Amino acid sequence: MKKVNKIKIKLNGKISIMPNNLTILGYIKKLKIPLNKVAIELNHEIIDKNKLDKIKIKKDDKIEIVHFIGGG
């Protein structure tokens, strides 16, 4: 069986184990999150949605995915 490398990252403040070699876009798709309704931050920097397929997630990256909720 092929061994799949896993890495540890922080996603929305919680530790998450994910496959190595995924781009942010690949990960968002894997999580089934609608891209048009969210914004993404990688290590405190906002990532242009057009560049998500070019950035590979690395060990210990901090990713924040936010959206709109009800508020006053």
Added chain:
Amino acid sequence: MKVDNFIVAKKNFKSRLIVGTGKYKTMFECAKAIKISGADIVTVAVRRVNIADKKKPLLMDYIDPKKITYLPNTAGCFNSAEALRTLRLAREIGGWKLVKLEVLGDKKNLFPDIIETLKSTEILSKEGFKVMVYCTDDPLMAKRLEDVGACAIMPLAAPIGSGLGIQNQTNIKIIRNQTKLPLIIDAGLGQASDAVIAMELGCDGVLVNTAIAKASKPFEMARAMKNAVIAGRCSYLSGRILKADYARPSSPLKGLI
């Protein structure tokens, strides 16, 4: 009659009532209350996506941002850095530039930290944001916010969610007379008559969340607030009579039998 437009950041809106989308029991209730209120601007908050529960209903599935203007807020931010981060993320979600800045300074009263607010308004305006600013009802600070680029001044009536109504009508009148910017009462209204008073003082609009969402009958309160804003605006534009210390008969005395 002259057309009475409500214009914020060069954009024309139909309703002078802005409604918050927080504190409703369900998304369905929120969406229905907004529809009844007639509001075409709603405030929204920016928060982490719930990765564990992706079946949770999304605000955008209930309130179409193509039909209703989303006004992202910075609720929960207690310094300029947090507020800037939040609004830059909001812009990234879908290009929102019209925003509500709210930098809080005190957890108990949720009063704005006006120094951080001023700093943030200046930075955001330079970055191309159209900043509607939650602030205290201090005319001097309102002027300074205007000077650094605010597109609307939004003083509180009373602490957020308190339902106390306008506590300092004199200050609101002073701010009205000094600014040509849209003046919107934000926070602290409790019932329809509070909204009428705000509009009669010459405010351009009101922002209501808790008073509708937490009313026993939110849909009825949404309707009441809609009508109150319309009535208050008409009253303001109608030119009220002068107050008198004595009675003035309404029926003519001539021809009295």
